[in-house]
Amino acid sequence: MFENKGEKLLLEIEEYDADPENQHPRCDHGPTVLFYRESQLPIEGYFACSAHRDSKLCNFHLPADQWKGHSLGNLNPEKDYPSPSGKLPISASDPTLSLTALSQDKVNAQYFFDEAALNFLANQCKNIGASKIICMGAPRLHFHLRQKLKSFLLDLDERFADYLGPEEFCLYNMCNNHFFYNRKPFEKFLEGTSSDQLLIVTDPPFGCRTELISHTLRSLRKLHNRINQLPSTPLSIFWIYPYYSANHIRQEMPEMEMCDYRINYTNHLRYTNVGKQSRFCGSPVRMFTNVPLKLLQLPAEEGYKYCQKCELHTAKENLHCNRCGKCASVNGQSYRHCQFCDVCVKPNYVHCINCRRCTQREGHNCSFYQTKQHCWLCGHKGHIETSCLNFRNRKSKHSKGCLLCGKQNHRERRCTHRTKYFRENHFMNETTIQSV
Structure with missing residues (x-):
């Protein structure tokens, strides 16, 4: 559920x-x-x-x-290969260069990686030592990799059955982990691989619910472990998705972290750095992964740098904040640290004393805005600290600064007095807070 x-x-x-x-x-x-x-x-x-x-x-x-x-009587058993067309696979280096891209944004819109993104993803496969790649909804990457690595394409576009045999392709619905053809060739592809040899790269339509995709990823992991008689072992994942969906992804898979590399597509007007309609701070599409970010190398020639303090590669616009202890930007802009929020925010944000936060604009509806915030005391969504029921009964004597200690140089999230009032548990990038 x-x-x-x-x-x-x-x-x-x-x-x-x-x-x-x-x-x-x-x-x-x-x-x-x-x-x-x-x-x-x-x-x-x-x-x-x-x-x-x-x-x-x-x-x-x-x-x-x-x-x-x-x-x-509507069970739909797996079809047998070959594909319904009955044709033998056609030899082609990359049919995505000539096929008309599907355009239903809600389910099967096809936006193909540009050459830089293909090279980046291929290099990361090499960096982490992956020898077999599952390309889930990423056909152009499959055709890019298949000359150097073993790759298997899972895709809902049946046209690829005309170009690839069953040892490389299966018609597949990533929203429910359904194989339309016999999945035995795919299971054979999984045989004999350890968890550090296999990588799943998925590029779902951005209208897909993250619950469905995460469920599929876990199902493929279970299948791999069962075939290879492994314990419950995680598989490496590259999940291509917009940065603004980070919270939805982490809600389902807390272990996923966002890489700063901006993924560009060749046939999308906005998700690219080329053209008049491109976004001023570049494509919003990123790569979320459970692979340690320290293992990924972002190309300097494309505007990325290595942060010595974070010990990982990041965008050159992403400035390290000593107070936050990280390079905080996620959207391609250079964030700034707000001394009142005690957190890094977008450069155009304005601080609201009433909301105790920086907001997108002045003159906003404070009551409505506060219902969308996470409380810095209890961590729950729907209120801010001054309305926190878990803390209101304690009758804080402090009306300004930190509600826990009254100091002005930090907010409740960083207060050393937190342990008097709250117990926090951290596991796989997820934090749960309980009142003491």
Whole structure:
């Protein structure tokens, strides 16, 4: 069960090897997802397509209480290779250079990496010692790598079956981990690999829910470990996604960290550094990974540097903050440290005394803005420190500066008195806070 608090939507995903009694109904795109809306009382679930949330693309919709198991007869078993076209694979160095890119942003929009991004990703594969690559929704990278490394393409575009045999390609829905063809060739690809030899590179449509993609990544890890008789061992992951989705990714996979490298596409007007419509601070697309960032090398010729204090590569605009102890920028701008917030913020932000934070503009609605913030005391979203119920009963004597000690040179997050009031647990980049 997963939750996206922004949409008040709960969803339940079927495991690949689920018991027959627990299997979900199928649409043309594999097992459906069971959705719930918290705003509906009583909460009623419904099954819908995992890949297409637009009813014009897939109109499957079934109330959960109407699902009677296999009696509906809509199980969709794996197809046998060869592809439905029956053609032999066509020899081509890279068909993505000539194929018309799919353009449905919600499910299968195809934006292809530019040459610099391809070289960057290939170099990182070499740096971490990966010898086999799963390209999940990254066809151009597969054709770039296949001459030097062993690569397998998992993609929802059936046209690639005309260019690749079953030992390199399987029609695949990454939103529900569904193999449309026989998955045995893919399982054979996984055989004999250790966790440090295999790398998953995924470039999902940015409209995909992060809960679905993270579930698929975990399912592939389980499959790899089972085939190779390994314990619960993590696999290296490169997840290509916009930087502003970082919180959604970390909510599902706290171990993922963001690399500063900006991924550019050849056929997107905004996600590139070329053209009049490109963003002033470059593409917002980054690479999230569970690989230690210290192992990644960002090219100096493209505007990256090595930070001696952080001991990793970062963008040249990303200035190190001694107070924060890191290079804090995430969007390509040079952040500045606000002495009132005691944190680095975007250069155009303005501090609001009432909200105790820097905001995008002056004259904003403080009450509404505060409902979107995480409290620096208890860590919960929906209020700021002066409204914290977990601390209000303690009747702080301090009205300015830090509410815990009254000093002006820091805020509650850095206060040495925190341990008197809160117990914090840190695990895999995730922090939980409890009142003492």
